[in-house]
Amino acid sequence: MIPLNAYPAFRRGTELRIKFLSDKRLGEINQIIGIFESKNKKVVTKDELIELMRKVMADENDLRVINLVYHSMLVFYEFREQKIPFRTSGESNVVINDEWDLRKLFYMWVQKRYGGFISLEERDIAIDNFCREHGIRKDVLDNVIAGSILKGYKLVRRIEEPPRPHDVMAISNFLLLEKTLCLSNYAKIIFYNVERKGAFLKDLIYRSKRSRLILDFRFDGSKLICNLSGPFQLFKHPSPIYGEYISSVLMGSLCRHREWYLEASVRYRKRNSIFRINSRNPNIRNIKPPWIFRGHPALEKPFDSEVERRLFIMLKRMFPKCVIQREPEIIEGENGVLFIPDFMIKYGDKSLYIELVGFWTERYAKKKREKLDAIYNNGIENILVIADKKLSKYFKNTPYKVIYYDKQLIIARTLRTLISEYIEGTNSQRNKTY
Numbered sequence: 001m002i003p004l005n006a007y008p009a010f011r012r013g014t015e016l017r018i019k020f021l022s023d024k025r026l027g028e029i030n031q032i033i034g035i036f037e038s039k040n041k042k043v044v045t046k047d048e049l050i051e052l053m054r055k056v057m058a059d060e061n062d063l064r065v066i067n068l069v070y071h072s073m074l075v076f077y078e079f080r081e082q083k084i085p086f087r088t089s090g091e092s093n094v095v096i097n098d099e100w101d102l103r104k105l106f107y108m109w110v111q112k113r114y115g116g117f118i119s120l121e122e123r124d125i126a127i128d129n130f131c132r133e134h135g136i137r138k139d140v141l142d143n144v145i146a147g148s149i150l151k152g153y154k155l156v157r158r159i160e161e162p163p164r165p166h167d168v169m170a171i172s173n174f175l176l177l178e179k180t181l182c183l184s185n186y187a188k189i190i191f192y193n194v195e196r197k198g199a200f201l202k203d204l205i206y207r208s209k210r211s212r213l214i215l216d217f218r219f220d221g222s223k224l225i226c227n228l229s230g231p232f233q234l235f236k237h238p239s240p241i242y243g244e245y246i247s248s249v250l251m252g253s254l255c256r257h258r259e260w261y262l263e264a265s266v267r268y269r270k271r272n273s274i275f276r277i278n279s280r281n282p283n284i285r286n287i288k289p290p291w292i293f294r295g296h297p298a299l300e301k302p303f304d305s306e307v308e309r310r311l312f313i314m315l316k317r318m319f320p321k322c323v324i325q326r327e328p329e330i331i332e333g334e335n336g337v338l339f340i341p342d343f344m345i346k347y348g349d350k351s352l353y354i355e356l357v358g359f360w361t362e363r364y365a366k367k368k369r370e371k372l373d374a375i376y377n378n379g380i381e382n383i384l385v386i387a388d389k390k391l392s393k394y395f396k397n398t399p400y401k402v403i404y405y406d407k408q409l410i411i412a413r414t415l416r417t418l419i420s421e422y423i424e425g426t427n428s429q430r431n432k433t434y
Helices: 023-038 046-056 063-073 099-114 120-134 138-146 165-182 199-209 240-256 306-318 362-377 389-394 412-424
Strands: 009-012 015-018 042-044 077-080 153-157 184-191 214-220 223-229 260-268 271-278 323-326 343-347 350-357 383-388 401-405
Touching: 015 165, 023 046, 023 063, 023 153, 023 165, 046 063, 063 165, 099 120, 099 138, 120 138, 165 184, 165 240, 165 260, 184 240, 199 214, 199 223, 199 240, 214 362, 223 240, 240 260, 306 323, 306 343, 306 350, 306 412, 350 362, 350 412, 362 383, 362 389, 383 389, 383 412, 389 401, 401 412
Parallel strands: 015 271, 350 383, 383 401
Antiparallel strands: 009 015, 042 153, 077 153, 184 223, 184 260, 214 223, 260 271, 323 343, 343 350
16 A cells, blocks of 8 residues: 555645546656566665656656556565575585574674774775675675665566556556545445345445444445445544545445445545545546455454454354354345344244444444344344443334343353244243343
8 A cells, every 4th residue: 555655636625636647647657667677687776766767757746646656566566685595605604594694694704803893994895705705795795784774675577577557557546546545534435236136235345344334335226325434533533544444445346336426535634625536537447456466455354353253152152053154144124224244143944133232432333223223124123232231322122132241241141041042932022131
C-alpha cells in the first residue's frame, strides 16, 4: 500500500477530487518501464530510480505523482538483498550465515590488525586487504558496513515479460482509489444488477462481516445498497484502521463489478471531505488490482475476537454430534436487509442460528438489534443471541432468546440447556433472557 506522501489529491470546497493518471502519461510510463528494465538484475537504490524518473517526468511539479508511479512499478519489480558468501576462503574459512556474521568477522580482523581503529586514510587499503585475505567481494563488504539504509539492492522483475504501460497506469489509479478509501470512516456504495444469491454478493458480505465494520446491506430491486463504517475514537476522531478495512472490502468488488456508484466520507489533512465516483469515470474503467500480478493478500483472521473463538470451542465440545458452522449462509430479513449469523448448529433436520454481540458502540448495538428483529419478522425464528451484558438495555423484550455474558464467559450450562431444548424439540419460554 502506498504511503501518504504518494497521494496526489486536491480539495475543491468540501469535495475531495483525485488526480487520476490519464492516457497522456502512457509515453512517460513507457520510458520509466525502460529505466526499470535497464536496471533489472542490477544493484540500484530507490533514490537513483526516483531521480531517473524525475528526468522523464520533468514537467511534473508534484513529486507525489512520481512516487505513485514508482510504487506502481514495484508491483512488477522488487528489491532483493544481495547474497553474501556462505564460506570465506583463505586462512579463516568460516561460514557466513548473515550480514552480522560478516560484520563481526571484519570487526575482529580490525581489532587484530589495527587495534580496533582504522583511520580514514587507511580505510580503503584495509578493506582491500580484508577482502583479499578472505575471498570476499569489496562491494559486498561495503554494503554490509554501510548498513541497510545506505546500501543498494538488486532490482528483479517479478513477472516474465516487462509490464505494459496501460497495466502500470491501471495499477496507479487502483492505488489512488484504494488510498482514498483507506482514509475514509464511512462509505456508501450501490451495485447495480446484482444476483441475490450470486458469488459476488456472498464474497462481499463475508469479507465485510470479518472486517469488524458496522455494515448494512439491503436490496432495492436489483440494486445492492451497502453502508460501511467504523466506530469513532475518543473526541470523534475516526479510527484509521477501519478505513483500511473499508478499502480491503470494497476494492476487489469495484474491480469485479461493472456498474456501481460510491460515496465516502474521507478524512484528509485533518478535515472531512466527501468523495464521489462511479464506474463510468473514464479514468477507472480499467483499474486493475496488484494481486493480479503478485497474488492476493490475506484479509481475514480466523476469529473476530477471543470471545468468538472461545464460544466456537465451547459449542464443539458440548455438541460433538452436531454440525457447527461459522458464518453459514446469508439470510434475508424485512425490507431486503441481509444478515450472516456467526454460527449455525445443526442436528438432523433442525438448525439454530447463533449470533454473538460484543460490546462496541451504541450505534453498533442498535444496528444489530434492528437486523435481528428484521430477520425474526421475516420468519426466521430459530435465533439465539449471546450478548455482552453491557448491552442489555438494547435487547429488552426481544422475541428471540438472549444470553448475557461477561469477561469470564460463564454461560456453558445455560447454553447447553437452551440448545438441547431446541434440538430435542422441547418448548421453552419465549422472550426469556439469561
